[in-house]
Amino acid sequence: MPESNKSKNHRHSTLYIVGAIVLAVVLAIVGPALFGESLRPVVGLLEVGGEVFLRMLQMVVVPLVMASVMSGILGLGDVRKLGRPGAYAVSYYLSTTILAVVTGLIVVNIVNPGRGIDPALVEDARKEGEQTLAHAAGRNERQRFEWHNVTGDRSATAGESKNVSIPAKGVWGVRISIDQVGQAETPARALVQWSEDGNEFDELPDGEFVAGTETGIYTTNPAIPVSEKVRFVRIDFQPQEGGTHSIVEAYLVPGAPSIGAIFRNLVLMLFTNNLLGSMVEINLLPLIIFSIAFGAMLTTLGSRAETITSLVLSINDALMNFILLLMKLAPLGIFCLVAARFARAQLDGQFLTLLKTQAWYMTSVIVGLSIHAVFTLSFLLWFFTRRSPWTFFVQMSQAILTAFSTSSSTATLPVTMECAEKNAGVSSRSTEFVLPLGATINMDGTALYEAAAAIFIAQAYALTDPSFVLTFDKQVVIAITATLAAIGAAGIPEAGLVTMLIVLNAVGLPLELIGLILPIDWLLDRFRTAVNTYGDSVGAAIVDKSFTS
Structure with a gap:
């Protein structure tokens, strides 16, 4: 009889949880359609209930x-x-x-x-992904390279950029984008240089990026990796010859750690x-x-560990037993979690x-x-x-x-x-x-x-x-x-x-x-x-x- 009651209680609990999830999804879809933005305070309350559980x-x-x-x-x-x-x-x-x-x-x-x-969705996703990468690296935004250009005209940018310091933590790379306007005779080039002290710079291995001669935007793929010993980087940009002009943009972006790390x-x-x-x-x-x-x-202490052994088992x-008590609240807590998350996604x-x-x-x-x-x-x-x-x-x-x-x-x-x-x-x-x-x-x-x-x-x-x-x-x-x-x-x-x-x-x-x-x-x-x-x-x-x- 006890086993039968136990099985029946398990089936009831499962059905309650399934019902809670189904009801939460339905309300999350229908609710915003009926009540619109006025539903957000309710969603906030549901989030609190779900977070408590x-x-x-x-x-x-x-x-x-x-x-x-x-x-x-x-x-x-x-x-x-x-x-x-x-x-x-x-x-x-x-x-x-x-x-x-x-x-x-x-x-x-x-x-x-x-x-x-x-393809437009791919480009939109790229922008969102850049923000996520910066956030994951502990930065609110990417660090942009700037040139000694008092006019602010990006098409006039040339030569060496200002130095950019590499954060001590994390793995970093340099992403370069060159916008070629008009047919060029020779392509624009960007060379990444590195330094340990910010004074003497050397060329970064595999740090040269060459754009095309046709009109279009050319971007490094993947970003040019920066080794751990590098403390400063800068970019030496040489514009195209022929064509209208070329515009360069460059950022210090977070990279992915290695499997070894x-x-x-x-x-x-x-x-x-x-x-x-x-x-x-x-x-x-x-x-x-x-x-x-x-x-x-x-286990090696014998009778001397009886007290603490009994305590651990108790x-x-x-x-x-406390988990059994929590499971009685599971349908309500699960309803709050699912309804809040799905409803917020629908409202957005x-x-x-x-x-x-x-x-x-x-x-x-x-x-x-x-x-x-x-x-x-x-x-x-x-x-x-x-x-x-x-x-x-x-x-x-x-x-x-x-x-x-x-x-x-x-x-x-x-x-x-x-x-x-x-x-x-x-x-x-x-x-x-x-x-x-x-x-x-x-x-x-x-x-x-x-x-x-x-x-x-x-x-x-x-x-x-x-x-x-x-x-x-x-x-x-x-x-x-x-x-x-x-x-x-x-x-x-x-x-x-x-x-x-x-x-x-x-x-x-x-x-x-x-x-x-x-x-x-x-x-x-x-x-x-x-x-x-x-x-x-x-x-x-x-x-x-x-x-x-």
Whole structure:
């Protein structure tokens, strides 16, 4: 009887959450059409309600992760028993990430979403992307090169520009644009020069940019990279000969970090110099490492650790009960989150417009994510555990729907652990170790999304620059880079944006074209987070067998 009531309550909770999401989307579309701008105060109130629910989930994440990982180690009794499950978990996450990237590339090549996009939209997206890049680099706007020109006539600009200092933090490049007016006999040239002290300048390797002789705008693609040792740069501009005139504009723009830099940060993030700081910033990797080490140490103390062991286990049980209480508020909190975000997009004129202009791109990503979840992950679940994928999906549905609503696998972690253990019957030893690790490093949906987005951007860019050809070897580079970037995403802030820049940079695509996918990213982020969460739970079920073997 208790199991029957438990199953009935789970079905009711899932239906309530589904109903909340459907109602929120309907009201978000219909409300602005009926009430217009007068609906904005209501949207503001809904945002507050959604933010309260999100913060309540995030409030539990850090203590739950630390208590659950310690409980898992204490339950094993010997930390060496974690070796095989740990190896299985990492192998599973790496394998599914590779499979997700391959799926994304196949789907986006079949659908070819960039084939019919308006070139004007590409140029508009470039401008928005430049602002986003500057913001991500900690600057409100790009730093522009200026010439010693008292008249302000850009067509009269020539010679050496003023010095521009390179910020100490970040990776930077120089983007040059030359507007050739009239047929030139010889093309205009711009040479980037560098200096360590601002006095003596040398030519930057590969720093020469030559425009064409035909009328048109010529832009560096990609930006000319600036090495870490450079402290100052300037540009020596030589105008064309013949024709009317040429106009030069140049900016210092942020670039993408290398894969090596990401993995360096990832290794360093495993070990924190401030445990409380990691708790405040919800950096789970160092907390997991500390919890494993601390739990292992407790197992060596015998009876002397009985008091603190009992305390850790009690804290873990209390937090799981607190999550059950939070789930009673989930339908209301999820309604507020979804209704506020969708309604604001509709009020700003984005939602239905974006569905029309980027329908094929959205279709590519969502179909790819669906194939990965329904076929790849479900097959792996059935093959290794002989579980019914549909039954397991229903058992994890509350966590998947919460992930869609919050667009944060970390914030969803408490719900994922509760569903996996209470509904799906995954042992606490697996959920307490595999799920916190998966919420940090498992990025199936993100890797698939980045590979598909990079191909879409390349297809759209080819419309504006016919010289760019998306060859097979470039697609292989995208696949490898997307996989590595997704795995290393936990090692950098603003991971989604920065890893996307790495993928674009790897095949020479303009970084500012990230503006093509930014307007719809908030919506697709919900789908890929749901897939990430489902992948975490499948991993916990598969690795669970290694704890019992």
